[in-house]
Amino acid sequence: MELLTFINDHGLPVVGLRRGDEIIDLSPCVSDLLSLIDGGSAALEQVRAYAEGATTTLPLAGVRLLAPIPVPRRNVMCVGKNYAAHTRESYEARGEAVEAIDYPVIFTKTTTCVNGPYDDIPYDAAVSEQIDYEAELAVIIGRRVKNATRDEAMAAVFGYTVLNDVTARDLQTLHKQFFKGKSLDGSCPMGPWIVTADAVPDPYALRITCRVNGQLRQDSAAETMTFDIPTIIGHLSRGMTLLPGDIIATGTPSGVGFAMKPPVFLRPGDVVECAIEGIGVIRNRVAGGE
Incomplete structure (x- = not known):
């Protein structure tokens, strides 16, 4: 469904x-x-x-x-650096040595950043001029689960949706952590619907793409997650109960704007289209381009 x-x-x-x-x-x-x-x-x-x-x-x-869940009960939970090529481009863009990721990198986005699948992404140059996109597969939890085994983790999945983890890269750098730069109002477009888990036999086979003004920027066809869905749920639920309706963004493939040479950030009037085969497409214009 x-x-x-x-x-x-x-x-x-x-x-x-x-x-x-x-x-x-x-x-x-x-x-x-x-x-x-x-x-x-x-x-x-x-x-x-x-x-x-x-x-x-x-x-x-x-x-x-x-958004399918317009006001989540809790912050959206997110996994960073979950695709090897994106991890590498992120370190290299900052001039840092590439480090192995042994555990999922976890952060959250506030509930007030949730946005509709076709609504505008707010843009305020006084807050940030380095707004970036990240197309992601999001998992919706369907039952309470704690200390989940792999089987319990997958049984707890209600469904899947498309999510754009819009990020203010300059704030991310200034504050030396992810939360603030990930949580600006409207910075989490989601949707257009939740596809229930029974209709998605293999979530890893779903191709994730992102286009900006029609130009393909991200394409997961040749990339796979470093930590799969039951591993992510297992780590998150360790000593911490996950609740029905919790939203988990599973990471983004390579091709983000800040890693381009030179970096290319979103500007007012740009249209960002994130798509996942078998689920749907969200399309959001960056506000202020009149």
Whole structure:
């Protein structure tokens, strides 16, 4: 299933199920996606049954989509340097010796940075002039899990979505850590929907790409994750309970702007398109290009 959040005719965010170019409004049987995830397999079966009997649909093109989980319960959890080529380009761009990564590099993005799949990315030159993109596969946790084994970790995955880990590189450098530079308002476009885990037999086979103004910048076709999904969940859940609805961004392949020679950062008017085969495409314009 492809589950999303959209704005209805009354201006309220409601849950929908995508089928091709149409949406089935699920608001009669579920209030929001977090509640659906909380409900586990029983809630999913209820949604399936409702959708099969639905006789009314909405055109997908006629509604505004929000991030599937517009207001997460907790910060978005992220893995840095999880593709070898991106790790190498990051060290080299900073003139540093490449170091082996023995454990996942973990950081978070605030809930206020979550943005819609087609909404503008805010740009304020007084805050940062080094805004960069990072196309990523995001994992949505579907059940409480702690100290997860590999099997338990994968069983805890509710689904997958597309995420752009927009980053202020100058702030990242100034503060000598990831949190501030990763957490500007609107710096986490997500969506356009969550594809449930049962519909994604092999998440590692999903090609991740990023285009800026139509130019291909990132392409994971020849790259693989250093730490796979059950390893990431295993490390995160060690001594720390993961909750239904938690969002985990699994890292970005090579090709980011700050590692280009010379570096190329996003500017007002640029359009960033992050796509994952089998899931979907998010497309966000950098605000201020009028």
